[in-house]
Amino acid sequence: MEESIETKETIQEEIVTPEGQVSAEDTEEHEDSQKIKVPDPSIDEEHGKMKPLETPEKENDEDTTLIEGAWADILGSGQLKKKTIKKGIPNTRPTTNEICTIKISGQLADGKAVDIREKFSFQLGDLEVIQGIDLIVALMDCGEISQIEVGPRFAYGSLGDGKDIPPEATILYTIELLEVGKETDLELVNINERLRIGNAKRERGNWWYSRGDFTSSIQCYRRALDYLDTENETETDSPDKLQEILDDRLKVYNNMAAAQMKIEAYDAALKSVDNVLRCQKDNVKAIYRKSKIVTAMGKMNEGIALLERALHLDPSSKIVQQDLMRLQAKQKLEVQKEKSLYKKMFNLNSTPAPTTSQGKPKVKLTVPWTLMIGAVTAVVASYVTYRFKLF
Numbered sequence: 495m496e497e498s499i500e501t502k503e504t505i506q507e508e509i510v511t512p513e514g515q516v517s518a519e520d521t522e523e524h525e526d527s528q529k530i531k532v533p534d535p536s537i538d539e540e541h542g543k544m545k546p547l548e549t550p551e552k553e554n555d556e557d558t559t560l561i562e563g564a565w566a567d568i569l570g571s572g573q574l575k576k577k578t579i580k581k582g583i584p585n586t587r588p589t590t591n592e593i594c595t596i597k598i599s600g601q602l603a604d605g606k607a608v609d610i611r612e613k614f615s616f617q618l619g620d621l622e623v624i625q626g627i628d629l630i631v632a633l634m635d636c637g638e639i640s641q642i643e644v645g646p647r648f649a650y651g652s653l654g655d656g657k658d659i660p661p662e663a664t665i666l667y668t669i670e671l672l673e674v675g676k677e678t679d680l681e682l683v684n685i686n687e688r689l690r691i692g693n694a695k696r697e698r699g700n701w702w703y704s705r706g707d708f709t710s711s712i713q714c715y716r717r718a719l720d721y722l723d724t725e726n727e728t729e730t731d732s733p734d735k736l737q738e739i740l741d742d743r744l745k746v747y748n749n750m751a752a753a754q755m756k757i758e759a760y761d762a763a764l765k766s767v768d769n770v771l772r773c774q775k776d777n778v779k780a781i782y783r784k785s786k787i788v789t790a791m792g793k794m795n796e797g798i799a800l801l802e803r804a805l806h807l808d809p810s811s812k813i814v815q816q817d818l819m820r821l822q823a824k825q826k827l828e829v830q831k832e833k834s835l836y837k838k839m840f841n842l843n844s845t846p847a848p849t850t851s852q853g854k855p856k857v858k859l860t861v862p863w864t865l866m867i868g869a870v871t872a873v874v875a876s877y878v879t880y881r882f883k884l885f
Contacts, residue, residue: 565643568633573645574626579668582638588674590619594631595673600665608658608665617677620717621710622698624649631671639670653705680720685731689739692721696746703749708756715750722746744770744777751783755790763787778808785817794825 568574588594593615600609616622618632626644634640646652646662654661683691699714722743724736747769754763764787770780781804789797801818808814 568629571645573647574629575643576630576633577641578638579641580637580639582635582671584635586636586674587634588618588632588636588671590632591677592618593673593675593677594618594671595675596631597670597672598627598667600667602659602663602665606658609667613672620695621702621714622695626665627667627669630669634669634671636671636674639668642667642669651705680723683721685735685739688721688723689735689742692718692739692746693742695721696742696749699746699749699753703753708753711753712750712757715746715753718746719743719750740773744773748777748779748783751780751787755783755787758790760787760791764791776807778804778811778814781807782814782817789821794821794828797821798825 563577563579565575565577568576594617595613595615596611598609598611598614599607601607619628621628624644626642626648629648630640630642630644644665644667646664649665650659650661650663652661654663659665680688695714695718699711699718702708702711702714722739724739724743747766751763751766751770754760754766764784767780767784767787770777771784774780781800785797785800785804788800798818798821801814801821805811805814805818
């Protein structure tokens with residue numbers, strides 16, 4: 495099944511159902527169409543987090559690999575190149591999680607202009623932009639203007655962006671780093687701003703999910719949870735706003751569980767759906783996903799019970815009905831296999847006895863050798879006793 499994930503409206507062509515329902519479009523028939531993702535050396539697959547950005551070591555500010563006007567192959571693979579057009583203020587490079595504001599314009603090989611922004615802000619290292627831009631901006635000083643050539647692997651890959659950028663496109667960008675600011679302390683961010691930022695990170699996670707990059711989507715969802723939290727509520731926060739932030743938080747947990755299932759992180763996925771069910775015990779989507787998780791963990795009976803509960807809450811759900819029938823059939827088959835195995839173990843399989851030419855069952859007259867030895871021993875002992883009158 496290609497898991498649907500919850501958004502404000504829709505994600506590309508996926509149909510989004512109301513919270514607490516499972517969409518009939520959430521089927522497994524599109525599973526094989528998922529693109530196989532080449533492992534990214536900059537991603538920690540086990541934990542779903544970005545590895546620290548690795549920048550070239552420099553002995554001083556006049557590193558010859560970043561000379562003004564010369565192209566530098568940043569990773570040595572030809573997939574990411576940088577040329578400094580105008581130097582910025584020395585020693586003002588941004589660090590991870592700082593807010594970077596840039597002016598950017600891109601150009602395809604055929605000269606078509608793409609990704610044009612006069613003033614665009616993003617959080618460095620938070621996967622809010624393509625990886626090539628994230629890596630290069632970390633190497634720029636404030637006020638610097640550079641050209642960068644980004645290969646498909648660090649741009650939009652084999653999928654493109656679905657609009658202007660085709661698959662396997664190399665993009666030439668011109669970037670100016672306008673400002674660098676510190677990340678705002680979460681305790682100082684008001685509820686409206688936390689909703690805005692948190693949902694933006696959730697939507698970015700959905701974008702990565704739609705591209706089959708589940709590890710990156712998980713990282714975005716984790717960051718969204720940092721903002722969609724009610725621990726810093728104030729007396730001025732309205733109950734409606736608090737409920738809204740809670741509902742959005744549960745959507746993130748549901749989406750994160752779907753991504754964790756894709757990378758077979760079942761223990762983590764189970765915690766995610768349990769976080770939803772603690773607040774909304776009748777959330778059908780969470781119950782359905784929990785059924786798939788526990789079934790994958792080998793707990794088929796529990797999976798069937800959860801599907802029966804989901805079907806009771808949403809009798810019209812086709813996907814739940816289909817999965818329940820499939821699991822019940824699988825369970826029946828396994829029970830039959832177990833019975834057959836037990837019969838073989840205890841030699842109880844009902845094979846017909848051999849018969850004679852007259853159709854009568856053959857009588858097996860063979861006597862176990864241990865019984866014969868015992869009988870002979872008893873006869874010999876009786877004779878010896880009688881002959882020598884031992885008693």
